[in-house]
Amino acid sequence: MELNEFQHDALTEIVNIGVGQAASVLNDMLESHVTLRAPQIHVYSPADAKDGNKKFGDEPLSSVMMGFNGSLAGKISLIFPPESALKLVLLLTGEDQDSTDLDSLKTGTLNEVGNILLNGVMGAIANTLDSHIDFTIPIYTENTISNIIIDEAPRDGAIVLATVMFNVKAHKIEGDILILFEVDSLSSLLNALDHSNCKS
Amino acid sequence: MIEPTDLDLTLLDHIPMGFFVLDGDMRVHFWNKLLEGWTNIKQIQIVGKKITEFYPHFDLPKYSKRIQSVLRGGSPTVFSSQLHQFIIPIYQQNGEKRTQHTTVTSIQHEYLGTLALFAIQDVTDLSCSMKKYRRMRDQALNEIEERKKIELTLIKEKDKVEVFAAKLKLLSTIDSLTEILNRRGFDEYLTKEYRRAIREKKPISLIMIDIDFFKKFNDTFGHQAGDDCLRIVAQKLQSITRSSGDMLARYGGEEFAIILPDTTLHSAITIANRNRISIEKLAVKIPFVDKIQTITISSGVSSIVPDGSSNEETLIKTADLALYQAKLDGRNLVVSKTVLRNESSILQ
Secondary structure, eight states: OOOOHHHHHHHHHHHHHHHHHHHHHHHHHOSSOEEEEEEEEEEEOGGGGHHHHHHHTTSOEEEEEEEEEESSOEEEEEEEOHHHHHHHHHHHHOOOTTOTTHHHHHHHHHHHHHHHHHHHHHHHHHHHSOSOEEEOOOEEEEEOHHHHHHHHOOTTOEEEEEEEEEEETTEEEEEEEEEEEOTTHHHHHHHHHHHHHHHO | OOOGGGSOOGGGGGSSSEEEEEOTTSBEEEEOHHHHHHHSOOHHHHTTSBHHHHOGGGGSHHHHHHHHHHHTTOOOEEEOTTTOSOSSOOBOTTSOBOOEEEEEEEEEETTTEEEEEEEEEEOHHHHHHHHHHHHHHHHHHHHHHHHHHHHHHHHHHHHHHHHHHHHHHHHHTBOTTTOSBOHHHHHHHHHHHHHHHHHHTOOEEEEEEEETTHHHHHHHHOHHHHHHHHHHHHHHHHHHSOTTSOEEEEEETTEEEEEEETOOHHHHHHHHHHHHHHHHHOEEEETTTTEEEEOOEEEEEEEEOOOSSSOHHHHHHHHHHHHHHHHHTTSSOEEEEETTTOOEEEEO
């Protein structure tokens, strides 16, 4: 699916509003100050999803995934390579590398941090639409990108990939937000964006 | 006042999780049976009241912002046990708070609008068993570490003991007065070299040496002078003994011996004579008495190309016999006997 320049910019803007809200929530909650930025987004068709393997490889990735349904339908997930995930958790929680509780700390913390980030983005998306969206409860998994896309991507939908830069204590950590839109959902969103543009 | 019946969620009384519902004003609309048990607050007491009257921390931005987002119809919010130990403080018997994993989702109500449903999963036992498991693992790892340390100490101690044992063994074969091999060291070395001579079919020679008139020397000048004399003779002989494997030893009393591996009788006789002359030239200074005393030695030389039918005892006995002969023949002499032919010759 081709986006025009305006649509691309508007979608980038929405994702950035979302991660900005997420950063504000994280900063209320955590000791460490966090800034979040999503400088670039890319749109793929599921057929192009093979390109995902180029970026992510075959390593298992930590991911938090949440489904949504209503005027828009699909799934949204935040994914990290395991090492970045662990580093982020350590920076956010102030735990040290030798903590014996890393696995459960990682699972719980990423589940919540991912949830906050996805909520920020979905909140920003939902705000551009007037209708109600239902959500499933977020789940944490560790899986390869091909499994995430093959298992979860709707065949005729669209994939939006936004790389998120976490800046914590002068460390930069990169994660990716992957939105898998069902058929026509992205078009609905883009229509709403065009419409809101006309309104303003 | 809103009656609990306004919202029929009684089904949630049958699920082993804590459930409560808040409206847009943060007022409680439902408080399930499990929560009643955990908190000792009855649904009737809390319904219609703001949650912050009971739990003021719900006003903190880290909770209120996210709850408000759900109350606007936003996506579900997770309060993990790792980042928030609890959402509702519930105490255990031991005074510690229970660990909770909470999910907040929005539900639409016909009359009440958007509500937030809190589902609290008690993960205390799970966290406890994980902590217990980690403690056990840490303990096991510590024990392994301790064991390694002890093993390392043992290895170090063993090394020390071995070095000490080697020192002791060396000391046990050294004569403390003259610092050359003692009788035991002599026996060991001769046995070793004799076996080698058998293996390599090479000659081995032995020179037995006795200081002439040593008893008289001792009686005249005292034991101190006698010890000095033994030391001086040992030092001299040591200094002219070949380093190629020849070995000087104190055989006992004033008797010395030189083991000469791979040496013919002829060579041994030459060496014995050179030694005799060296000692003769030696002037022993007697302590406390302004006197220089000359001393002489008598030597018996034996040699053999051993074939396994004889042993080192024969070599010693033959050299002893030759030495006895040298004494009889007037001292300051070298007498040799070959073991095989059992013949003797007197050389001066």
